[in-house]
Amino acid sequence: MKKNDFVEYVIHDVLKLLPQVTARPMFGGYGVYQAGVFFAIIVDDVLYFKVDDTNRADYEKLGSEQFFYPTKKGPMPMAYWNVPEEVMEDHKKAAAWAKKSIAIKKAKK
Numbered sequence: 001m002k003k004n005d006f007v008e009y010v011i012h013d014v015l016k017l018l019p020q021v022t023a024r025p026m027f028g029g030y031g032v033y034q035a036g037v038f039f040a041i042i043v044d045d046v047l048y049f050k051v052d053d054t055n056r057a058d059y060e061k062l063g064s065e066q067f068f069y070p071t072k073k074g075p076m077p078m079a080y081w082n083v084p085e086e087v088m089e090d091h092k093k094a095a096a097w098a099k100k101s102i103a104i105k106k107a108k109k
Contacts, residue, residue, distance in 0.1 A: 006045040017095040039101040048080035050101035
């Protein structure tokens, strides 16, 4: 499989403060996991974290946009929002935002 530089950047730089972060190819993009918990996606070199009512305002405040998955019936909104550049550049903030997304996924189980 071909190495994706953006995925490597996310795993080894943006999220370097979180242990056990991995990525796997899925549906033309990548799923991002922390200790086996799926909490983010990467599509077209854009990182999206899982979002719900507990953290949506943080994303809206910084101008993030929701991910829409293309389908034959038109774009389908997904519960993932792009991670703002200022968050990606701050390792502590990126880890904190990721932890909120991980908590969302764990709460849904």
